[in-house]
Every structure is written in C-alpha cells, then in structure tokens.
Amino acid sequence: MKPGAPDVYEEMVADRRYAGHGVRELRIVRTGSVQDRPRDEVEIAMAVGVLAGGSPVLSSRWDKNPLTLGHYELPRLVRLVEIGCADASHRILFEGTSEDAYALYGDPVEAALDRIIGGDAYRPGTDCGRCDAVAGCPAVPSVPGLLGIGRSDAHRRSWSVTTGRSYRRCPARAHLEDLLLPRDTAAEDSEAVVRGKAVHAWIESLHRRIPQRPCTPDDVPGPPEEWQYKKWSVTGLQARLGIQMIADHALVCPLRDRPEDAEVHPEETAAAYDPDANVVVLAKTDLLYRKNDRWFVRETKTARVPDEGNLLDQHPQLALAVLLAHTKVLPGNGHCRVELERLTGSGPVVTELDVTAADVVSEAQRVLAEYVTPWHADTRYPAKAGQACADCPFTRWCPDAADGNGG
Numbered sequence: 001m002k003p004g005a006p007d008v009y010e011e012m013v014a015d016r017r018y019a020g021h022g023v024r025e026l027r028i029v030r031t032g033s034v035q036d037r038p039r040d041e042v043e044i045a046m047a048v049g050v051l052a053g054g055s056p057v058l059s060s061r062w063d064k065n066p067l068t069l070g071h072y073e074l075p076r077l078v079r080l081v082e083i084g085c086a087d088a089s090h091r092i093l094f095e096g097t098s099e100d101a102y103a104l105y106g107d108p109v110e111a112a113l114d115r116i117i118g119g120d121a122y123r124p125g126t127d128c129g130r131c132d133a134v135a136g137c138p139a140v141p142s143v144p145g146l147l148g149i150g151r152s153d154a155h156r157r158s159w160s161v162t163t164g165r166s167y168r169r170c171p172a173r174a175h176l177e178d179l180l181l182p183r184d185t186a187a188e189d190s191e192a193v194v195r196g197k198a199v200h201a202w203i204e205s206l207h208r209r210i211p212q213r214p215c216t217p218d219d220v221p222g223p224p225e226e227w228q229y230k231k232w233s234v235t236g237l238q239a240r241l242g243i244q245m246i247a248d249h250a251l252v253c254p255l256r257d258r259p260e261d262a263e264v265h266p267e268e269t270a271a272a273y274d275p276d277a278n279v280v281v282l283a284k285t286d287l288l289y290r291k292n293d294r295w296f297v298r299e300t301k302t303a304r305v306p307d308e309g310n311l312l313d314q315h316p317q318l319a320l321a322v323l324l325a326h327t328k329v330l331p332g333n334g335h336c337r338v339e340l341e342r343l344t345g346s347g348p349v350v351t352e353l354d355v356t357a358a359d360v361v362s363e364a365q366r367v368l369a370e371y372v373t374p375w376h377a378d379t380r381y382p383a384k385a386g387q388a389c390a391d392c393p394f395t396r397w398c399p400d401a402a403d404g405n406g407g
C-alpha cells in the first residue's frame with residue numbers, strides 16, 4: 001500500500017466453504033465438542049452477513065495487497081454450521097435467506113468491528129508463545145536470563161507455574177497443554193480444593209466492584225451451611241470455613257485505607273520474554289494494585305492449617321512474582337512489593353517478601369530453576385503413565401495413558 005494511503009479494512013470469514021444450487025454454507029471447525037458450546041451471537045451475525053453478501057477470495061489471505069475477489073451469484077440461502085472434531089458433533093448455527101442474514105448483521109457487529117479496529121490494548125497470554133512479534137512487543141518486556149538458562153536454540157514456548165506443575169506430574173501432560181488440545185472433564189476436585197476456588201472467586205468479585213471499596217466482614221456468601229459461587233458449591237465444614245476465610249480477608253484487604261487514586265487490577269496477567277531461553281513467561285497474579293506511588297502484587301492462598309515450611313518452595317508463583325518484580329516486569333521499577341495472604345482456619349496472615357534482598361531473589365531463582373530447567377531441556381515429554389492419568393484431561397490424546405482412564 002502507498003504511504004499515506006487510507007487504511008483499508010476487509011472482512012473475511014474462513015473455514016470449510018461449500019456452495020451450489022443457490023446455497024452457501026460455511027462449516028466452522030472446532031477442536032472440541034460443539035455440544036453445549038455457548039453461542040457467540042456476534043460471531044454468527046458477522047459470519048452470515050459476509051456469507052450472504054461477500055465474494056469468494058481468490059488471492060492468498062496473507063498477501064499484503066487488497067484481496068482479489070471472484071464473482072459468483074449471490075445465494076438465496078445461507079447456512080452456518082459448526083463441527084466438533086472431538087466427537088463428530090455438529091450444530092446448525094444459522095439457516096436462512098440472505099435478507100435474514102443481513103438483518104442479523106446489525107449494530108452489535110459494527111460495534112464489535114469498531115472495537116477490533118480501534119483496539120490498542122495488548123492482551124498478553126498463552127498466544128504470546130506462538131507470536132513472531134513478541135520480542136518487540138511493548139506489553140512483553142524482554143528480560144535476557146530471566147529463567148537462568150544459557151542461550152538455546154529451542155523453539156519458542158510459553159511457560160507458567162501451571163506448566164511447571166503439570167510437567168512435574170507428567171511431562172506429556174505439559175506438552176499436550178502446550179498444544180492447546182481440547183480437554184475432557186477432569187476428575188472431581190476434593191472438597192477443600194472446591195472451597196479454595198470458591199473463596200478465591202468470591203474475593204475477586206468483591207475487588208471488581210464498581211465503585212471500588214474495601215471488603216467488609218459482612219461481604220460473605222450464605223447461607224452458612226451451604227452456599228455456591230459460580231460453579232463451586234460447598235456444604236458443611238467447608239462452607240463455614242469458606243465464610244470465615246472471606247470475613248477474615250476483610251481484616252487484611254489491600255483496599256483498606258486506600259487513597260482516592262488507588263489502582264486495582266484483579267487477575268492481571270504479567271508477561272515477559274526471555275530471549276536466551278526463547279521462552280515467554282506468563283504469570284496470572286491474584287491482585288496487582290497501587291497505593292500512592294507504591295505497587296504491590298498479592299497472592300492469596302487458603303489452607304485450613306497453614307504449612308510453616310519455606311514459602312517460596314510451597315508457592316512457586318511467589319518465586320515467579322519475586323523475579324518479575326526484581327526484573328521490573330511488574331510495575332514499580334524493581335520495587336513492586338510481593339505479598340502472600342494466607343487465609344487459614346486460625347485467621348489471616350500477610351507476609352511481605354523483600355524483592356530487593358539478594359538472598360530472597362537467589363532463593364526464588366533456585367525454586368523456579370527446579371521447575372524450569374528439566375522442562376526446558378526436554379524434547380520428548382515422556383508420559384508418566386499411572387497415577388498421573390487419574391485426573392488428566394488429555395488421556396484421550398495420549399497413547400501411553402493408563403488403562404481405564406478413557407485412553
């Protein structure tokens with residue numbers, strides 16, 4: 001395109017195309033099942049609008065020039081189908097005349113397109129591991145040596161504490177996660193794990209309230225013997241313990257005494273690129289916040305009985321937060337404070353880690369190296385078939401999965 005020429009936007013839908021006898025059909029291939037998959041009305045309206053009025057693309061879609069279009073008769077009937085590869089399920093998302101399709105393509109679609117075109121927000125996440133532009137991305141700072149791995153020719157991958165944990169349980173599982181294969185429903189969580197997730201999600205929802213306000217001891221779910229939040233329901237001892245933990249949180253809530261201009265970012269993803277290891281490191285923080293000119297990151301953990309062992313060994317995400325704060329990936333210019341909030345059966349405890357102390361940083365490096373080094377050096381990802389298969393959502397894809405686990 002000539003310099004100074006106006007931007008040209010082209011709208012295209014792509015997947016399996018079929019046409020004939022006045023009918024145009026697009027089949028969208030999904031990697032999982034389409035049974036019970038939520039409908040995305042904007043996606044459907046956008047697709048059928050283009051199907052009804054668009055022309056077939058003859059040129060390469062990756063070409064930098066405007067698309068070359070063929071001329072075909074406009075259809076009288078448009079059909080949009082999605083196919084689930086995991087179980088051969090299929091569903092007709094739309095079937096109707098071109099007029100019906102145009103009628104669907106209205107304001108919500110235009111608003112969605114405006115957001116895409118005008119969107120200047122970066123959204124670091126798992127896709128960064130496959131992105132060619134990551135080394136120059138303003139949202140993903142480059143930190144050579146972050147993971148303590150010498151220069152390597154390995155292909156680019158992303159790593160998070162979840163990857164590290166999965167790899168420890170079974171290298172194959174970490175690899176299958178990295179391939180983004182569809183998951184089967186995993187085995188049920190224990191009651192304590194469900195309670196932990198429910199408490200976590202409830203506190204997150206309190207921190208997302210607008211206008212922002214600190215949590216109070218009354219901001220608890222109920223009734224005390226049985227409550228549910230999102231998909232997690234708890235009863236009896238775990239229900240009462242969960243309410244106690246949430247009420248306790250109010251005593252140490254980071255939004256207490258906050259100044260007018262405090263910034264609060266629940267569940268913020270921090271990303272960094274280590275060019276030596278060729279790895280994009282991702283960290284989902286529980287809460288990133290600023291009071292006056294000080295930044296803090298807080299991880300919240302729940303346990304009925306707190307473990308008094310080494311905190312960094314127990315919580316590798318804390319070790320990662322220390323390194324990300326120390327290397328200025330987190331805001332605060334190397335002084336972002338890392339806090340651990342433990343909600344226990346005997347009350348709340350908040351511990352702050354000093355990211356400017358050399359021994360804290362070297363301890364964090366040691367903890368992370370134990371997770372990262374074997375993963376990074378592995379090129380085969382052998383399965384540890386057996387116990388690890390019991391709660392693995394990928395046994396269907398794994399030739400080594402232990403019998404009786406859906407493999």
Ligand SMILES: [Zn+2]
Pocket residue numbers: 203206207214215249250253254255
């Ligand atoms: Zn709070």
